[in-house]
Amino acid sequence: MSSIVPKTAALLLAIAAAAAASADPLWSRGGPAGGDITFLAADPQHATTIYAGTLEGGIWKTTDAAAHWKPAYAGLPIRSGNFTSINAIAVDPAVSSRVYAVTNVGLYKTDDGGTSWTESGASALEGKFLNAIAIAPSSSTTVVVGTSGGVYVSTDAGVNWKASNTGLVDGQGQTPRVLSIAIHPVASSSMIVGTNGAGAFLSTNGGQSWKKIGGTALDGIDVTGVKADPANAGNVYAFSPERGVFQLVPPSNGAGTAIARNDAAQDWEVLEAILYLWEFLVETLFCGGSPCDLWWEILFWAQFSQPSSFVSSVPFVSGSLTEILVTTSGRGIFHSLDGGKTFSPINSGLPSLAISAITGDSGSTRYAGSGLAGVAKTIDDGGHWSVSNTGLFASEVYAVAAAKSSPSIVYAATGSSVFKSSDAGVSWQNLTSIGVDQQVWPALAVDPTNPSIVYAATDEKGVVKSTNGGSSWTVSNAGIPTTGIGALAIDPASAQTVYAGTDEGLYKTVDGAAHWTLADTDLSNVHALAIDPANVQTLFAGPFQGIFRSTDAGAHWTNVSGSNGFLQTAQVQAIAIDPAAHSHVYLATSRGVWKSVDGGSSWTEIDGDIPSTFGQTNAPAIAIEPGSKIDVASVGIQVGPGNGVYRSNDGGTTWTALDAGLDDGNVAALAVSSGSSPILYAGTIGGGVFRSPAAAPPPPPGKRKIIPVHPAPPKKVRETSS
Secondary structure (H helix, E strand, C coil): CCCHHHHHHHHHHHHHHHHHHHCCCCCEEEECCEECEEEEEECCCCCCCEEEEECCCCEEEECCCCCCCEECCCCCCEECCEECCEEEEEECCCCCCCEEEEECCEEEEECCCCCCCEEECHHHHCCCCEEEEEECCCCCCCEEEEECCEEEEECCCCCCCEECCCCCCCCCCCCCCEEEEEECCCCCCCEEEEEEEECEEEECCCCCCCEEECCCCCEEEECCEEEECCCCCCCEEEEECCCEEEEEECCCCCCCCCCCCCCCCCEEEECHHHHHHHHHHHHCCEECCEECCCCCCEEEEEEECCCCCCCCCCCCCCCCEEEEEEEECCCCEEEECCCCCCCEECCCCCCCCCEEEEEECCCCCEEEEECCCEEEEECCCCCCCEECCCCCEECEEEEEEECCCCCCCEEEEECCCEEEECCCCCCCEECHHHCCCCCEEEEEEECCCCCCCEEEEECCCEEEEECCCCCCCEECCCCCCCCCEEEEEECCCCCCCEEEEECCEEEEECCCCCCCEEEECCCCCCCEEEECCCCCCCEEEECCCCCEEECCCCCCCEECCCCCHHHHHCCEEEEEECCCCCCCEEEEECCEEEEECCCCCCCEECCCCCCCCCCCCEEEEEEEECCCEEEEEEECCCCCCCCEEEEECCCCCCCEEECCCCCCCCEEEEEECCCCCCCEEEEEECCEEEEECCCCCCCCCCCCCCCCCCCCCCCCCCCCCC
């Protein structure tokens, strides 16, 4: 019996090894770093700990003052394959490991510093959009949230919640949405809230009842920020993205304070400097006498001086007002050191002027979050900012293009810029010269013979081109009257020939984008293009609905959707032609995955065993690996199966989920590298780029693997007879 056990164990190990070898490939990611930051919150007890909420990438955390970031999103809600937007974060000033996050679908709480999250107040807050949260610094078990249904208060650290809306009504007698909250640092029963259109309200009894303050000056606008300094009755501020920053003017007799009473003589006064700034921004909305497609918002954050022994994570801070910071979504950051009388920009080094969040400590360290470029940091009161995104992989990637002539080079287009990896996705470089404050469209193409030539499209300049691997870009849109570029494709037989699908027709260049000409006016709103590598005269295009084919290099097009209603009304989001069988064409659409075996003359839906939570697979991406392995990104619209990447090794008859290591299921783009060992890249909405097989982690800095120049000869093994 004893001789059988080792043999059995060895057999089990062999089976396990074989299973591991045949298992789905793992995924890893190395960037691009950054993301759409919606909120920043500092730990009041640990100045180097910051939480960053993102639009679709969950919550990230740093414990070393933004030198490195790590994910802190386990347990947060996922919708449509990605995390729901984080609207606000609050760190308990007494128990710093306790953090709250409010989203559009509920309130979430962690007691372990973001390692895991659970929903709080599900029954009371169900069905409400949560906009703001504040914790009473003098009694941290008191938590207040602002919702689409008014104010809710918990006095037991989020276990139980109660609506607290008496007196909180708009002009029609309805409870308004509460967008901002401030709680007094000592008297936690005193708090102010800002609403959407009903003004600001004060409660002095912990939210049991409310009274409007400041008259009607804030009516009809969103009050998305309120700040107050209890040491100075006049220093109560409100922010509106429509009108700028207001200051609450106390009664002329100077009696009482804004916190203690509701005097009808109080009113809100627009700070002149901010009003001027707002008028300046409004003027930028008109270009040549006609409105531009721009909208600048102003955000608001006030920094107060405070004793070193006092810590608080809420807007009320004891001491005198020393600095007001105003952030905009298009003009960067302004600050005032004289209570709002004058403002000056502090934008040196900012990677983006679209600032969506800001926080800091009682010293000179500030952190700014951008809706485009992640997090920036300054340690000198905004004298100079630097990007601080290492490890923050929350980018929204809309396009990925692998260089066919160089297996290790791959490009990715995010909402803000184009990134490049020269080491097969292990690390990424931001090609910021494209203009980080421009929206980059999901159109990206790499010259099949030269990996340094790449085309992209932006919403301000249209087609841009680089001939040096992204180090510099040239606007290359001569002849294209629109910047709405939805797809780009390069002729594999003649790299100077490029096609651009736009919202006003299909355009073509034969001189490397020096000049463009209109190829077809009927084919508009194109989101996908593919050229048959065996016959470059044959093209496929996916406009807003259906699939079209051209057999004369784009001069004429035919709708080949057939009689199937699903394909006729589907939006084709990606097209792939099998390099080994050119008559086999695959479509990834909003209504499933389709295949043609006769060059597009007829189509069959092939996504039968890809799970979908709403009855129809939405596949935004498709790619074909050597050997006719098809990879499809399938995204559902509800929580459940159907998100991620699926592989078929039999032409789409059966599919297998590839999910090991892919912790962001909202995949928007797929690409396959060239070479004998192809790499599959998946661009996600909120998680950056993943690659499969997984890359080995790089060695730690300063610890390199030593390889001897002259390895020692192998040892001889003495043979023995049995």
